[in-house]
Amino acid sequence: MTRERLIAHAEGRTSARERWELEMEATIDPLLQDALDGMHEEGAVEALRSLQRPAHVPATGTPATWWLLGATLLVGAGSVLWWNNSQQTTAIAEVGHQASALVRSTPTAPPSDAPVELPTAPEVEAATEIPTAMRIGHGPEDKHMLPESVTREPVRDQAPEPMSPVAITPTSSPEATPAPKTTDRTKRTSVQLVFLSGLKLVQPNELYGHDPSLLSDGLGVEAAYADREAQMKASSEARLVGYLSFMDEAMARFARNDHRGCLKELRFLLRQYPDDVNAIFYAGLCCYNLGLYERAEALLGRAATHSMDVFDEEAAWYHALTLQRLGRYDEAVERMEHIAQAGGFYAERARDLLNKK
Amino acid sequence: MFMRRKSTGTRTDAELVALLLQGHRAALGTLWDRYAHLLFAVCMKYLKDPEQSKDAVADLFAKLPELIMKHEVNGFRPWVHVVMRNQCLMLLRAKHTDATLFEAQLTDTTQDTLDAAAVREASLVQLEEAIAQLKDAQRLCIELFHLQRRSYDEVAASTGFTLEQVRSHLQNGRRNLRIILERHADRNT
Numbered sequence: 001m002t003r004e005r006l007i008a009h010a011e012g013r014t015s016a017r018e019r020w021e022l023e024m025e026a027t028i029d030p031l032l033q034d035a036l037d038g039m040h041e042e043g044a045v046e047a048l049r050s051l052q053r054p055a056h057v058p059a060t061g062t063p064a065t066w067w068l069l070g071a072t073l074l075v076g077a078g079s080v081l082w083w084n085n086s087q088q089t090t091a092i093a094e095v096g097h098q099a100s101a102l103v104r105s106t107p108t109a110p111p112s113d114a115p116v117e118l119p120t121a122p123e124v125e126a127a128t129e130i131p132t133a134m135r136i137g138h139g140p141e142d143k144h145m146l147p148e149s150v151t152r153e154p155v156r157d158q159a160p161e162p163m164s165p166v167a168i169t170p171t172s173s174p175e176a177t178p179a180p181k182t183t184d185r186t187k188r189t190s191v192q193l194v195f196l197s198g199l200k201l202v203q204p205n206e207l208y209g210h211d212p213s214l215l216s217d218g219l220g221v222e223a224a225y226a227d228r229e230a231q232m233k234a235s236s237e238a239r240l241v242g243y244l245s246f247m248d249e250a251m252a253r254f255a256r257n258d259h260r261g262c263l264k265e266l267r268f269l270l271r272q273y274p275d276d277v278n279a280i281f282y283a284g285l286c287c288y289n290l291g292l293y294e295r296a297e298a299l300l301g302r303a304a305t306h307s308m309d310v311f312d313e314e315a316a317w318y319h320a321l322t323l324q325r326l327g328r329y330d331e332a333v334e335r336m337e338h339i340a341q342a343g344g345f346y347a348e349r350a351r352d353l354l355n356k357k
Numbered sequence: 358m359f360m361r362r363k364s365t366g367t368r369t370d371a372e373l374v375a376l377l378l379q380g381h382r383a384a385l386g387t388l389w390d391r392y393a394h395l396l397f398a399v400c401m402k403y404l405k406d407p408e409q410s411k412d413a414v415a416d417l418f419a420k421l422p423e424l425i426m427k428h429e430v431n432g433f434r435p436w437v438h439v440v441m442r443n444q445c446l447m448l449l450r451a452k453h454t455d456a457t458l459f460e461a462q463l464t465d466t467t468q469d470t471l472d473a474a475a476v477r478e479a480s481l482v483q484l485e486e487a488i489a490q491l492k493d494a495q496r497l498c499i500e501l502f503h504l505q506r507r508s509y510d511e512v513a514a515s516t517g518f519t520l521e522q523v524r525s526h527l528q529n530g531r532r533n534l535r536i537i538l539e540r541h542a543d544r545n546t
Contacts, residue, residue, distance in 0.1 A: 003394035006395070006398060016507070016508050016510075016511055017506070017508075019508035020502075020507060020508040020511075023502075024503075024506075027469070027470070027531075028477065029434075031399065032395070034399040035394075035395040035396075035399055035402075038397075038398035038400065038401035038410075039401065041401040041402065043401075043407040044398060044407065047397070047401075048394055048397055051394065053386070053393070054418065056418070057386055057389045057418050058383055058385060058386040059386055060387050212480070213480065213482065
Protein backbone atom coordinates (compact mmCIF):
# COMPACT_ATOMS: atom_id res chain seq x y z
CA MET A 1 0.00 0.00 0.00
CA THR A 2 1.81 3.07 -1.24
CA ARG A 3 1.17 6.64 -0.26
CA GLU A 4 -0.14 7.37 -3.75
CA ARG A 5 -2.59 4.51 -3.61
CA LEU A 6 -3.84 5.57 -0.21
CA ILE A 7 -4.42 9.10 -1.45
CA ALA A 8 -6.08 7.87 -4.64
CA HIS A 9 -8.44 5.73 -2.59
CA ALA A 10 -9.30 8.61 -0.27
CA GLU A 11 -9.99 10.86 -3.25
CA GLY A 12 -12.23 8.30 -4.90
CA ARG A 13 -9.93 7.87 -7.90
CA THR A 14 -9.86 4.09 -7.70
CA SER A 15 -12.16 1.70 -9.51
CA ALA A 16 -14.90 -0.12 -7.67
CA ARG A 17 -12.90 -3.29 -7.98
CA GLU A 18 -9.83 -1.71 -6.43
CA ARG A 19 -11.90 -0.26 -3.62
CA TRP A 20 -13.34 -3.68 -2.90
CA GLU A 21 -9.87 -5.25 -2.90
CA LEU A 22 -8.63 -2.70 -0.41
CA GLU A 23 -11.69 -3.00 1.79
CA MET A 24 -11.42 -6.77 1.70
CA GLU A 25 -7.77 -6.64 2.64
CA ALA A 26 -8.58 -4.30 5.48
CA THR A 27 -10.94 -6.83 7.03
CA ILE A 28 -7.92 -8.85 8.13
CA ASP A 29 -5.47 -5.98 8.49
CA PRO A 30 -6.36 -3.60 11.33
CA LEU A 31 -3.52 -1.24 10.44
CA LEU A 32 -4.91 -0.82 6.96
CA GLN A 33 -8.46 -0.47 8.29
CA ASP A 34 -7.46 2.27 10.71
CA ALA A 35 -5.50 4.00 7.94
CA LEU A 36 -8.45 3.93 5.57
CA ASP A 37 -10.66 5.34 8.32
CA GLY A 38 -8.15 8.04 9.11
CA MET A 39 -7.94 9.19 5.50
CA HIS A 40 -11.57 10.26 5.69
CA GLU A 41 -10.73 12.88 8.31
CA GLU A 42 -10.64 16.47 7.20
CA GLY A 43 -7.25 17.59 5.98
CA ALA A 44 -5.80 14.08 5.83
CA VAL A 45 -5.12 13.99 2.10
CA GLU A 46 -3.44 17.40 1.92
CA ALA A 47 -1.37 16.66 5.00
CA LEU A 48 -0.28 13.28 3.72
CA ARG A 49 0.87 14.84 0.47
CA SER A 50 3.13 17.13 2.42
CA LEU A 51 4.36 14.52 4.89
CA GLN A 52 8.14 14.61 4.77
CA ARG A 53 10.83 12.39 6.14
CA PRO A 54 12.27 13.90 9.32
CA ALA A 55 15.97 14.60 9.52
CA HIS A 56 16.64 11.68 11.85
CA VAL A 57 15.27 9.15 9.37
CA PRO A 58 17.86 8.35 6.69
CA ALA A 59 16.86 8.51 3.04
CA THR A 60 16.83 5.30 1.05
CA GLY A 61 18.60 4.90 -2.29
CA THR A 62 16.17 4.99 -5.19
CA PRO A 63 16.54 3.02 -8.39
CA ALA A 64 16.91 6.29 -10.26
CA THR A 65 19.75 7.31 -7.99
CA TRP A 66 21.53 4.00 -8.45
CA TRP A 67 21.18 4.04 -12.21
CA LEU A 68 22.55 7.56 -12.30
CA LEU A 69 25.50 6.58 -10.12
CA GLY A 70 26.06 3.44 -12.12
CA ALA A 71 25.95 5.31 -15.40
CA THR A 72 28.63 7.67 -14.12
CA LEU A 73 30.89 4.75 -13.24
CA LEU A 74 30.25 3.08 -16.55
CA VAL A 75 31.42 6.07 -18.58
CA GLY A 76 34.90 5.42 -17.22
CA ALA A 77 34.83 1.65 -17.28
CA GLY A 78 32.54 0.95 -20.22
CA SER A 79 35.06 -0.20 -22.80
CA VAL A 80 36.74 -2.68 -20.45
CA LEU A 81 33.40 -4.15 -19.45
CA TRP A 82 32.27 -4.50 -23.04
CA TRP A 83 35.45 -6.37 -23.95
CA ASN A 84 35.04 -8.75 -21.01
CA ASN A 85 31.37 -9.33 -21.62
CA SER A 86 31.74 -9.80 -25.34
CA GLN A 87 33.75 -12.96 -24.71
CA GLN A 88 30.86 -14.63 -22.91
CA THR A 89 27.62 -12.79 -23.28
CA THR A 90 27.41 -11.64 -26.87
CA ALA A 91 24.27 -13.58 -27.54
CA ILE A 92 22.61 -12.22 -24.44
CA ALA A 93 23.66 -8.63 -25.12
CA GLU A 94 22.08 -8.89 -28.54
CA VAL A 95 18.74 -8.86 -26.84
CA GLY A 96 19.09 -5.15 -27.15
CA HIS A 97 20.87 -3.62 -24.22
CA GLN A 98 24.43 -2.56 -23.67
CA ALA A 99 26.18 -5.43 -21.88
CA SER A 100 27.81 -3.02 -19.53
CA ALA A 101 24.54 -2.06 -17.82
CA LEU A 102 24.82 -1.97 -14.08
CA VAL A 103 23.69 -5.17 -12.47
CA ARG A 104 21.62 -4.59 -9.39
CA SER A 105 22.30 -6.89 -6.54
CA THR A 106 18.69 -7.21 -5.48
CA PRO A 107 17.56 -10.72 -4.71
CA THR A 108 16.27 -12.62 -7.70
CA ALA A 109 13.41 -14.13 -5.76
CA PRO A 110 11.43 -12.83 -2.83
CA PRO A 111 12.37 -14.12 0.59
CA SER A 112 10.91 -17.58 1.05
CA ASP A 113 8.55 -16.57 3.83
CA ALA A 114 7.01 -13.65 1.94
CA PRO A 115 4.17 -14.12 -0.53
CA VAL A 116 5.05 -13.08 -4.06
CA GLU A 117 3.74 -9.62 -4.71
CA LEU A 118 1.23 -9.68 -7.51
CA PRO A 119 0.90 -7.06 -10.21
CA THR A 120 -1.79 -4.58 -9.32
CA ALA A 121 -4.96 -4.17 -11.33
CA PRO A 122 -3.84 -0.80 -12.76
CA GLU A 123 -0.51 -2.35 -13.78
CA VAL A 124 -2.29 -5.13 -15.61
CA GLU A 125 -4.65 -2.76 -17.33
CA ALA A 126 -1.87 -0.43 -18.42
CA ALA A 127 0.45 -3.19 -19.66
CA THR A 128 1.03 -3.73 -23.36
CA GLU A 129 1.56 -7.13 -24.95
CA ILE A 130 5.08 -7.53 -26.28
CA PRO A 131 5.51 -8.55 -29.94
CA THR A 132 4.44 -12.10 -30.70
CA ALA A 133 7.92 -13.20 -31.71
CA MET A 134 9.28 -12.25 -28.29
CA ARG A 135 6.67 -13.96 -26.18
CA ILE A 136 7.41 -16.98 -24.07
CA GLY A 137 5.49 -20.04 -23.02
CA HIS A 138 3.84 -20.80 -26.36
CA GLY A 139 6.53 -22.79 -28.09
CA PRO A 140 5.32 -26.27 -29.12
CA GLU A 141 8.66 -27.65 -27.95
CA ASP A 142 8.46 -26.13 -24.47
CA LYS A 143 8.46 -28.54 -21.58
CA HIS A 144 5.14 -27.42 -20.13
CA MET A 145 3.49 -27.98 -23.49
CA LEU A 146 4.09 -31.68 -23.98
CA PRO A 147 1.26 -33.64 -25.62
CA GLU A 148 -1.74 -34.52 -23.55
CA SER A 149 -0.83 -38.20 -23.73
CA VAL A 150 1.74 -37.52 -21.04
CA THR A 151 -0.05 -37.64 -17.72
CA ARG A 152 2.73 -38.37 -15.28
CA GLU A 153 6.13 -36.97 -14.54
CA PRO A 154 8.93 -39.55 -14.46
CA VAL A 155 9.23 -41.39 -11.17
CA ARG A 156 11.53 -39.53 -8.82
CA ASP A 157 13.04 -40.23 -5.44
CA GLN A 158 10.64 -39.59 -2.57
CA ALA A 159 6.91 -39.88 -2.00
CA PRO A 160 5.10 -36.58 -1.69
CA GLU A 161 2.88 -35.49 1.16
CA PRO A 162 -0.24 -33.72 -0.07
CA MET A 163 -0.05 -30.02 0.72
CA SER A 164 -2.70 -28.50 2.91
CA PRO A 165 -4.26 -25.28 1.61
CA VAL A 166 -2.44 -22.17 2.71
CA ALA A 167 -4.47 -20.76 5.57
CA ILE A 168 -5.23 -17.08 5.23
CA THR A 169 -4.54 -15.76 8.70
CA PRO A 170 -5.07 -12.23 9.96
CA THR A 171 -2.03 -10.15 9.22
CA SER A 172 -2.06 -8.47 12.55
CA SER A 173 -3.42 -10.75 15.19
CA PRO A 174 -0.66 -11.53 17.65
CA GLU A 175 -2.24 -14.84 18.46
CA ALA A 176 -2.61 -15.96 14.86
CA THR A 177 -0.65 -19.00 13.90
CA PRO A 178 1.50 -18.51 10.85
CA ALA A 179 0.37 -19.97 7.54
CA PRO A 180 1.45 -23.60 7.29
CA LYS A 181 4.81 -23.93 5.65
CA THR A 182 5.03 -25.96 2.50
CA THR A 183 7.08 -29.09 2.75
CA ASP A 184 10.81 -28.95 2.16
CA ARG A 185 11.79 -29.00 -1.43
CA THR A 186 12.26 -32.66 -2.27
CA LYS A 187 12.08 -34.56 -5.45
CA ARG A 188 8.74 -36.29 -5.74
CA THR A 189 7.77 -39.67 -7.02
CA SER A 190 4.81 -39.61 -9.35
CA VAL A 191 2.87 -36.38 -9.52
CA GLN A 192 -0.50 -36.30 -11.17
CA LEU A 193 -0.60 -33.77 -13.96
CA VAL A 194 -3.34 -32.50 -16.19
CA PHE A 195 -3.13 -30.64 -19.48
CA LEU A 196 -5.64 -27.90 -20.22
CA SER A 197 -5.45 -26.25 -23.63
CA GLY A 198 -2.21 -28.19 -24.03
CA LEU A 199 -0.69 -26.56 -20.96
CA LYS A 200 0.66 -28.56 -18.04
CA LEU A 201 -0.82 -28.19 -14.56
CA VAL A 202 -0.40 -30.04 -11.31
CA GLN A 203 -3.62 -31.77 -10.34
CA PRO A 204 -5.24 -29.82 -7.48
CA ASN A 205 -5.48 -33.00 -5.41
CA GLU A 206 -1.69 -33.04 -5.37
CA LEU A 207 -1.58 -29.49 -4.07
CA TYR A 208 -4.43 -29.42 -1.60
CA GLY A 209 -5.44 -32.99 -0.90
CA HIS A 210 -8.82 -32.25 -2.46
CA ASP A 211 -10.31 -30.39 -5.38
CA PRO A 212 -10.99 -26.87 -4.06
CA SER A 213 -13.76 -24.58 -5.24
CA LEU A 214 -13.33 -21.01 -6.26
CA LEU A 215 -15.64 -18.12 -6.64
CA SER A 216 -16.01 -17.34 -10.32
CA ASP A 217 -15.33 -13.78 -11.38
CA GLY A 218 -18.99 -13.04 -11.97
CA LEU A 219 -18.14 -10.38 -14.53
CA GLY A 220 -20.28 -12.12 -17.09
CA VAL A 221 -23.46 -11.53 -15.09
CA GLU A 222 -25.72 -9.03 -16.77
CA ALA A 223 -25.98 -5.87 -14.75
CA ALA A 224 -29.24 -4.83 -16.36
CA TYR A 225 -31.51 -6.89 -14.14
CA ALA A 226 -34.38 -4.82 -12.92
CA ASP A 227 -35.03 -7.35 -10.22
CA ARG A 228 -32.22 -7.43 -7.72
CA GLU A 229 -33.13 -10.91 -6.58
CA ALA A 230 -32.95 -12.24 -10.12
CA GLN A 231 -29.55 -10.68 -10.55
CA MET A 232 -28.28 -12.20 -7.36
CA LYS A 233 -29.69 -15.57 -8.30
CA ALA A 234 -28.05 -15.44 -11.69
CA SER A 235 -24.75 -14.36 -10.20
CA SER A 236 -25.01 -16.99 -7.49
CA GLU A 237 -25.41 -19.73 -10.06
CA ALA A 238 -22.14 -18.61 -11.63
CA ARG A 239 -20.41 -18.24 -8.29
CA LEU A 240 -18.94 -21.58 -7.39
CA VAL A 241 -16.43 -23.01 -9.80
CA GLY A 242 -14.23 -26.03 -9.38
CA TYR A 243 -10.50 -25.41 -9.52
CA LEU A 244 -10.03 -27.22 -12.83
CA SER A 245 -12.96 -25.48 -14.48
CA PHE A 246 -11.52 -22.18 -13.33
CA MET A 247 -8.09 -23.04 -14.66
CA ASP A 248 -9.60 -24.35 -17.88
CA GLU A 249 -10.82 -20.85 -18.62
CA ALA A 250 -7.56 -19.25 -17.55
CA MET A 251 -5.45 -21.61 -19.64
CA ALA A 252 -7.71 -21.13 -22.64
CA ARG A 253 -7.04 -17.41 -22.38
CA PHE A 254 -3.31 -18.03 -22.19
CA ALA A 255 -3.42 -20.36 -25.17
CA ARG A 256 -5.10 -17.71 -27.31
CA ASN A 257 -2.55 -15.11 -26.16
CA ASP A 258 -5.00 -13.25 -23.94
CA HIS A 259 -2.34 -12.73 -21.30
CA ARG A 260 -4.15 -9.87 -19.65
CA GLY A 261 -7.33 -11.91 -19.24
CA CYS A 262 -5.38 -14.93 -18.02
CA LEU A 263 -3.45 -12.83 -15.53
CA LYS A 264 -6.62 -11.34 -14.11
CA GLU A 265 -7.96 -14.83 -13.49
CA LEU A 266 -4.73 -16.00 -11.92
CA ARG A 267 -4.51 -12.91 -9.69
CA PHE A 268 -7.90 -13.81 -8.36
CA LEU A 269 -6.86 -17.40 -7.65
CA LEU A 270 -3.61 -16.34 -6.01
CA ARG A 271 -5.47 -14.10 -3.59
CA GLN A 272 -7.16 -17.20 -2.25
CA TYR A 273 -4.32 -19.65 -2.75
CA PRO A 274 -1.15 -17.54 -2.74
CA ASP A 275 1.21 -20.50 -3.01
CA ASP A 276 -0.49 -22.20 -5.95
CA VAL A 277 2.38 -23.27 -8.18
CA ASN A 278 0.21 -23.51 -11.30
CA ALA A 279 -0.98 -19.95 -10.94
CA ILE A 280 2.45 -18.63 -9.96
CA PHE A 281 4.11 -20.15 -13.02
CA TYR A 282 1.57 -19.03 -15.59
CA ALA A 283 1.17 -15.62 -13.99
CA GLY A 284 4.92 -15.26 -14.43
CA LEU A 285 4.64 -16.06 -18.13
CA CYS A 286 1.73 -13.63 -18.53
CA CYS A 287 3.67 -10.86 -16.83
CA TYR A 288 6.63 -11.43 -19.14
CA ASN A 289 4.43 -11.31 -22.22
CA LEU A 290 2.85 -8.11 -20.96
CA GLY A 291 6.23 -6.51 -20.45
CA LEU A 292 5.93 -6.60 -16.65
CA TYR A 293 9.41 -8.00 -16.28
CA GLU A 294 9.98 -7.17 -12.63
CA ARG A 295 6.78 -9.00 -11.73
CA ALA A 296 7.69 -11.87 -14.02
CA GLU A 297 11.08 -12.18 -12.36
CA ALA A 298 9.57 -12.53 -8.92
CA LEU A 299 6.91 -15.02 -9.99
CA LEU A 300 9.14 -17.19 -12.13
CA GLY A 301 11.82 -17.10 -9.47
CA ARG A 302 9.30 -18.45 -6.99
CA ALA A 303 8.05 -21.10 -9.40
CA ALA A 304 11.63 -22.25 -10.02
CA THR A 305 12.23 -22.86 -6.32
CA HIS A 306 8.76 -23.99 -5.30
CA SER A 307 8.52 -27.09 -3.15
CA MET A 308 6.23 -28.60 -5.79
CA ASP A 309 9.01 -28.69 -8.34
CA VAL A 310 7.02 -29.68 -11.40
CA PHE A 311 7.81 -26.44 -13.21
CA ASP A 312 11.36 -26.00 -11.94
CA GLU A 313 13.14 -26.45 -15.25
CA GLU A 314 10.87 -24.32 -17.39
CA ALA A 315 10.60 -21.67 -14.68
CA ALA A 316 14.37 -21.52 -14.29
CA TRP A 317 14.77 -21.11 -18.04
CA TYR A 318 12.17 -18.35 -18.30
CA HIS A 319 13.55 -16.73 -15.18
CA ALA A 320 16.93 -16.48 -16.86
CA LEU A 321 15.33 -14.95 -19.94
CA THR A 322 13.58 -12.42 -17.72
CA LEU A 323 16.87 -11.47 -16.10
CA GLN A 324 18.12 -10.68 -19.60
CA ARG A 325 15.16 -8.44 -20.20
CA LEU A 326 15.90 -6.63 -16.96
CA GLY A 327 19.51 -6.04 -17.98
CA ARG A 328 20.82 -8.25 -15.17
CA TYR A 329 23.28 -9.97 -17.45
CA ASP A 330 25.67 -11.40 -14.91
CA GLU A 331 22.82 -13.15 -13.14
CA ALA A 332 21.32 -14.30 -16.42
CA VAL A 333 24.64 -15.80 -17.51
CA GLU A 334 25.04 -17.51 -14.15
CA ARG A 335 21.64 -19.11 -14.45
CA MET A 336 22.12 -20.12 -18.05
CA GLU A 337 25.39 -21.78 -17.14
CA HIS A 338 23.67 -23.64 -14.32
CA ILE A 339 20.92 -24.81 -16.69
CA ALA A 340 23.49 -25.90 -19.25
CA GLN A 341 25.52 -27.82 -16.66
CA ALA A 342 22.47 -29.49 -15.16
CA GLY A 343 21.89 -31.24 -18.47
CA GLY A 344 18.12 -30.99 -18.26
CA PHE A 345 15.46 -30.15 -20.76
CA TYR A 346 16.74 -26.64 -21.55
CA ALA A 347 20.45 -27.42 -21.34
CA GLU A 348 21.03 -27.36 -25.05
CA ARG A 349 19.15 -24.11 -25.51
CA ALA A 350 21.14 -22.56 -22.69
CA ARG A 351 24.40 -23.67 -24.28
CA ASP A 352 23.31 -22.30 -27.65
CA LEU A 353 22.48 -18.96 -26.11
CA LEU A 354 25.75 -18.78 -24.18
CA ASN A 355 27.85 -19.78 -27.17
CA LYS A 356 26.01 -17.81 -29.81
CA LYS A 357 28.33 -15.59 -31.78
CA MET B 358 34.23 -3.35 -11.75
CA PHE B 359 30.73 -2.99 -10.41
CA MET B 360 29.90 -1.16 -7.24
CA ARG B 361 27.43 -3.27 -5.40
CA ARG B 362 25.30 -2.19 -2.49
CA LYS B 363 22.66 -4.21 -0.78
CA SER B 364 19.29 -2.57 -1.08
CA THR B 365 17.04 -2.57 2.01
CA GLY B 366 14.04 -1.94 -0.22
CA THR B 367 13.44 -5.61 -0.90
CA ARG B 368 14.01 -6.82 2.66
CA THR B 369 11.19 -8.24 4.73
CA ASP B 370 10.09 -6.35 7.82
CA ALA B 371 11.75 -8.95 10.01
CA GLU B 372 15.04 -8.46 8.22
CA LEU B 373 14.77 -4.70 8.57
CA VAL B 374 14.13 -5.02 12.29
CA ALA B 375 17.17 -7.26 12.59
CA LEU B 376 19.27 -4.75 10.67
CA LEU B 377 18.06 -1.95 12.88
CA LEU B 378 19.00 -3.95 15.96
CA GLN B 379 22.47 -4.26 14.51
CA GLY B 380 22.66 -0.52 14.10
CA HIS B 381 22.01 -0.20 10.36
CA ARG B 382 20.03 2.99 10.27
CA ALA B 383 19.26 2.69 6.55
CA ALA B 384 16.65 0.14 7.60
CA LEU B 385 14.79 2.90 9.41
CA GLY B 386 14.47 4.76 6.12
CA THR B 387 12.89 1.77 4.43
CA LEU B 388 10.48 1.29 7.30
CA TRP B 389 9.54 4.94 6.97
CA ASP B 390 8.86 4.47 3.25
CA ARG B 391 6.68 1.48 3.98
CA TYR B 392 4.77 2.63 7.01
CA ALA B 393 4.89 6.37 7.62
CA HIS B 394 1.89 7.19 5.45
CA LEU B 395 -0.17 4.38 6.98
CA LEU B 396 0.76 5.39 10.51
CA PHE B 397 0.00 9.02 9.73
CA ALA B 398 -3.46 7.99 8.59
CA VAL B 399 -3.90 5.92 11.77
CA CYS B 400 -3.05 9.01 13.81
CA MET B 401 -5.58 11.03 11.85
CA LYS B 402 -8.27 8.56 12.84
CA TYR B 403 -7.59 9.11 16.53
CA LEU B 404 -6.15 12.60 16.77
CA LYS B 405 -8.03 14.18 13.87
CA ASP B 406 -5.34 16.81 13.61
CA PRO B 407 -2.92 16.79 10.66
CA GLU B 408 0.00 18.57 12.32
CA GLN B 409 -0.29 16.62 15.52
CA SER B 410 -0.46 13.41 13.49
CA LYS B 411 2.70 14.28 11.57
CA ASP B 412 4.49 15.01 14.82
CA ALA B 413 3.30 11.75 16.34
CA VAL B 414 4.68 9.73 13.45
CA ALA B 415 7.99 11.59 13.54
CA ASP B 416 8.22 10.99 17.30
CA LEU B 417 7.55 7.31 16.85
CA PHE B 418 10.31 6.94 14.29
CA ALA B 419 12.67 8.87 16.52
CA LYS B 420 12.08 6.32 19.28
CA LEU B 421 11.76 3.27 17.04
CA PRO B 422 15.33 1.93 17.35
CA GLU B 423 15.08 2.14 21.11
CA LEU B 424 11.63 0.58 21.22
CA ILE B 425 12.72 -2.32 19.04
CA MET B 426 15.56 -3.02 21.40
CA LYS B 427 13.29 -3.05 24.41
CA HIS B 428 10.50 -5.18 22.97
CA GLU B 429 10.46 -8.52 21.25
CA VAL B 430 8.93 -7.72 17.87
CA ASN B 431 7.51 -10.86 16.30
CA GLY B 432 5.47 -9.14 13.61
CA PHE B 433 6.49 -5.58 12.89
CA ARG B 434 3.29 -4.51 11.18
CA PRO B 435 0.84 -5.39 13.95
CA TRP B 436 3.31 -4.29 16.59
CA VAL B 437 3.92 -0.83 15.16
CA HIS B 438 0.19 -0.40 14.66
CA VAL B 439 -0.47 -1.10 18.33
CA VAL B 440 2.37 1.19 19.40
CA MET B 441 1.13 4.04 17.23
CA ARG B 442 -2.43 3.61 18.38
CA ASN B 443 -1.41 3.53 22.06
CA GLN B 444 0.65 6.64 21.56
CA CYS B 445 -2.40 8.39 20.12
CA LEU B 446 -4.57 7.28 23.00
CA MET B 447 -2.02 8.58 25.50
CA LEU B 448 -2.02 11.92 23.73
CA LEU B 449 -5.79 12.05 23.89
CA ARG B 450 -5.79 11.23 27.59
CA ALA B 451 -3.13 13.86 28.19
CA LYS B 452 -5.42 16.39 26.54
CA HIS B 453 -8.21 15.14 28.79
CA THR B 454 -10.03 14.05 25.68
CA ASP B 455 -12.40 11.15 26.12
CA ALA B 456 -10.57 8.16 24.66
CA THR B 457 -12.93 5.55 26.06
CA LEU B 458 -14.83 5.11 22.81
CA PHE B 459 -11.64 4.34 20.93
CA GLU B 460 -10.47 2.03 23.68
CA ALA B 461 -13.73 0.13 23.60
CA GLN B 462 -13.35 -0.29 19.86
CA LEU B 463 -9.97 -1.97 20.22
CA THR B 464 -11.45 -5.28 21.36
CA ASP B 465 -14.01 -5.12 18.57
CA THR B 466 -11.26 -4.63 16.02
CA THR B 467 -9.37 -7.73 17.12
CA GLN B 468 -12.55 -9.79 17.13
CA ASP B 469 -13.56 -8.55 13.70
CA THR B 470 -10.18 -9.47 12.31
CA LEU B 471 -10.57 -13.02 13.57
CA ASP B 472 -14.13 -13.20 12.28
CA ALA B 473 -13.04 -11.98 8.85
CA ALA B 474 -10.23 -14.51 8.74
CA ALA B 475 -12.63 -17.31 9.61
CA VAL B 476 -14.89 -16.25 6.78
CA ARG B 477 -12.03 -16.19 4.30
CA GLU B 478 -10.75 -19.57 5.39
CA ALA B 479 -14.08 -21.33 5.10
CA SER B 480 -14.83 -23.24 1.98
CA LEU B 481 -17.45 -21.67 -0.23
CA VAL B 482 -19.82 -24.57 0.31
CA GLN B 483 -19.67 -24.10 4.08
CA LEU B 484 -19.97 -20.36 3.63
CA GLU B 485 -23.09 -20.62 1.48
CA GLU B 486 -24.78 -22.85 4.02
CA ALA B 487 -23.87 -20.50 6.86
CA ILE B 488 -24.91 -17.35 4.99
CA ALA B 489 -28.37 -18.80 4.47
CA GLN B 490 -28.81 -18.80 8.23
CA LEU B 491 -28.13 -15.07 8.68
CA LYS B 492 -30.68 -12.37 9.12
CA ASP B 493 -31.75 -10.61 5.91
CA ALA B 494 -29.72 -7.41 6.20
CA GLN B 495 -26.56 -9.24 7.23
CA ARG B 496 -27.02 -11.90 4.58
CA LEU B 497 -27.53 -9.30 1.86
CA CYS B 498 -24.46 -7.32 2.79
CA ILE B 499 -22.29 -10.43 3.17
CA GLU B 500 -23.38 -11.74 -0.23
CA LEU B 501 -22.80 -8.43 -1.96
CA PHE B 502 -19.43 -7.72 -0.35
CA HIS B 503 -17.85 -11.13 0.08
CA LEU B 504 -19.38 -13.11 -2.76
CA GLN B 505 -20.15 -10.51 -5.39
CA ARG B 506 -17.13 -8.41 -4.41
CA ARG B 507 -18.92 -5.11 -4.31
CA SER B 508 -17.26 -2.23 -2.51
CA TYR B 509 -18.89 -0.64 0.53
CA ASP B 510 -20.29 2.24 -1.45
CA GLU B 511 -21.70 -0.11 -4.08
CA VAL B 512 -23.35 -2.18 -1.36
CA ALA B 513 -24.77 0.97 0.17
CA ALA B 514 -26.08 2.10 -3.21
CA SER B 515 -27.64 -1.31 -3.90
CA THR B 516 -29.29 -1.75 -0.53
CA GLY B 517 -30.12 1.77 0.54
CA PHE B 518 -28.15 1.31 3.78
CA THR B 519 -25.73 3.98 4.90
CA LEU B 520 -22.03 3.16 4.82
CA GLU B 521 -22.02 2.83 8.59
CA GLN B 522 -24.93 0.41 8.44
CA VAL B 523 -23.19 -1.62 5.74
CA ARG B 524 -20.07 -1.94 7.88
CA SER B 525 -22.12 -2.79 10.92
CA HIS B 526 -24.11 -5.47 9.10
CA LEU B 527 -20.88 -6.91 7.70
CA GLN B 528 -19.22 -6.92 11.09
CA ASN B 529 -22.16 -8.57 12.78
CA GLY B 530 -22.68 -10.90 9.86
CA ARG B 531 -19.08 -12.09 9.95
CA ARG B 532 -19.29 -12.67 13.68
CA ASN B 533 -22.42 -14.75 13.29
CA LEU B 534 -20.89 -16.65 10.39
CA ARG B 535 -17.93 -17.50 12.51
CA ILE B 536 -20.19 -18.81 15.24
CA ILE B 537 -22.16 -20.88 12.75
CA LEU B 538 -19.01 -22.24 11.14
CA GLU B 539 -17.53 -23.17 14.52
CA ARG B 540 -20.75 -24.87 15.51
CA HIS B 541 -20.67 -26.81 12.27
CA ALA B 542 -17.05 -27.78 12.83
CA ASP B 543 -17.84 -28.99 16.36
CA ARG B 544 -20.66 -31.17 15.06
CA ASN B 545 -18.32 -32.79 12.55
CA THR B 546 -15.53 -33.61 15.03
